[in-house]
Structures are given as C-alpha cells and as structure tokens.
Amino acid sequence: MGGLNDSVIMEIVLLALSFSWEKKLFLILICSLLYLGVILGNLFILFLVIFDSHLHSPMYFLLANLSLIDVGLSSTTVPKIIKDLLHEYKVISFQGCMTQICFILIMGGVEMVLLIPMAFDRCTAIHKPLHYLKIMNPKIHISFVITGWVTGVIHAMSQFLFVIKLPFCGPNKVDTFYCDFPKIIKLACTDAAKFEFIVAANSGFMSMGTFFLLILSYSFILITVRKHSSGELSKAFVTLSAHITVVLLFFTPCMFLYVWPSPPPSIDKNLFIVDFAITPVLNPAIYTLRNKDIKVAIKRLCKKISYSRLC
Numbered sequence: 439m440g441g442l443n444d445s446v447i448m449e450i451v452l453l454a455l456s457f458s459w460e461k462k463l464f465l466i467l468i469c470s471l472l473y474l475g476v477i478l479g480n481l482f483i484l485f486l487v488i489f490d491s492h493l494h495s496p497m498y499f500l501l502a503n504l505s506l507i508d509v510g511l512s513s514t515t516v517p518k519i520i521k522d523l524l525h526e527y528k529v530i531s532f533q534g535c536m537t538q539i540c541f542i543l544i545m546g547g548v549e550m551v552l553l554i555p556m557a558f559d560r561c562t563a564i565h566k567p568l569h570y571l572k573i574m575n576p577k578i579h580i581s582f583v584i585t586g587w588v589t590g591v592i593h594a595m596s597q598f599l600f601v602i603k604l605p606f607c608g609p610n611k612v613d614t615f616y617c618d619f620p621k622i623i624k625l626a627c628t629d630a631a632k633f634e635f636i637v638a639a640n641s642g643f644m645s646m647g648t649f650f651l652l653i654l655s656y657s658f659i660l661i662t663v664r665k666h667s668s669g670e671l672s673k674a675f676v677t678l679s680a681h682i683t684v685v686l687l688f689f690t691p692c693m694f695l696y697v698w699p700s701p702p703p704s705i706d707k708n709l710f711i712v713d714f715a716i717t718p719v720l721n722p723a724i725y726t727l728r729n730k731d732i733k734v735a736i737k738r739l740c741k742k743i744s745y746s747r748l749c
Contacts, residue, residue, distance in 0.1 A: 454615045466524065470520060476508060493732075496579040501556070511542070539598070543594035543597065544587075553652055593640070607627040612625065619637045620695070645692040659678060680724050
C-alpha cells in the first residue's frame, strides 16, 4: 500500500486551528497584518533593487532574492491558515498537504543556502574591497542563486520521495497549523521511528551545519576587522549585525523543529509563527533600517514620486 495514490487518507484535520470565535478573530487579524507586511515589505525591497540602478550590486541582488523567497515561504502556509480560521472544519487534502510540505522544504532549503553567499559577499567586501567586483561578478552571484534552488529541490525531494511511499491509512488528525514531515510521518501505518530519524537527521544536519558555518564566517570577519581601526570595526559590526539578526531569527525555529522533532504543541505553534510570519516581515525592516544605501534609495524614490506629482 505504498505511494500517494494508494493512501487511504483523503484529508488531514488540523487541530491546532480550533479556537473560540474571539481568538479566531484575533488570529485572523494578526495573521492578515503580518502577511500584508510580508508582501508589501519584501516586494518593496524587490522593486527598489530592480528599478534603482545604484542598487545593482551582488549584495542587493542576493537581498532581492531573499525577499522573493520570504514571500514564497510565507505564502505556502499563512493564506491557508487565514482561510481555515474562517471555516468551521479545518482540513487540507492529502495531496495538498504533500504539496505544502514540498514547497516549505524547497523554500526553506533555498533560504538556508542563500544566506551563505550573503555572508561570503560581506566577507569579500570587507577583506578584499579592491577586488570585490572582480570576485563577485554577475556569473558568480547568479550561480549562487541557482545553486541555492538546486540544493533546495534536492533537499526536498530526498525526503519527499521516500515519505510519499509510506502507507497512510489513519489516523488523520495532527495538532499543528500546517503540514510538516515530522508530524505527518506519525500518521503512517507503520513503524515511523526510523523515518522520523531520517527526516530529523536530514533537515537537522542541514540547518545546524549551515547555521554554524554562518556564525563562524561572521565571527571570522569581526575578528579580522578588529585588527584594524575601531572605526572599521564599528562600521563592519553595523553592516553584519543585520545579517546575524536574520540568521538567528531564521535558524533558531528551524533547529528546534527538526533537531527536536516532537516539541510541546505550544512551542511548536509559536515557532511556526516566528518562522513563517514574523521573520519574513522583519527581514525588510532589518535591512532597511540598518542599511544606508537602502535609505538613500528610498529618498530618491520619494523625490521621483514628488517630482512626478508636480509635473
């Protein structure tokens, strides 16, 4: 009884979305505001990078791709949650659940990998400023993005292809907001312990490995810059603090969810909100508020808008 078409389960009930009507209204409002912030904030950065020629550099090319991925990652779950909160019966079809998992793994894998070239970009800019444009040429940063997408797809498929063959014949209820392999595997009509371990090991190794690699990279940059003047250290810290904040916000929930595949439901739900709604909405604010080039680009855009109105 292996494979998607042979599964007896036709739909999955999401128990975590069962609240009182007052709490539902509160969650609908919060999720809607956060999702609106994700869309507007990230698309604004994407628009700014595309149409402002002063931002046509490797760093902002990677930042624009990060914004695009944040929109995709949030869109895989938050709209469905808002829709389910408006209905009495909170369900997702089995095929829809598998599709949601696949997109979450792809987008999550791409973002993990993309943060590495963003760290490499800052490392190159600080250590090799005179050779920066030569090293970070268009072919290199485009290849970084392609590598991220290829890695994300491989990461997703490596888990998806063997989980989809498991027999799912019941039960069909999970205490969560969305579909994720560690929870869905528990529904399989077989001993799922080894499959849970494989999924946790795969995603846990990727998230923890990438996280420690990034932290080591940023630590190396700061230690090296410290040898120079305190002014350079201060400038480098301001630049890198935004990147480090994004890394901590993104990876902390990931490591809890996959290294600790069965956290208490309350922690699991809070981590979900951080990873799929709060982090994507904070990323634009973090990069905008701490980045001088973005601020200047916004001022240029405002001047253009004001000039066009006068004309």
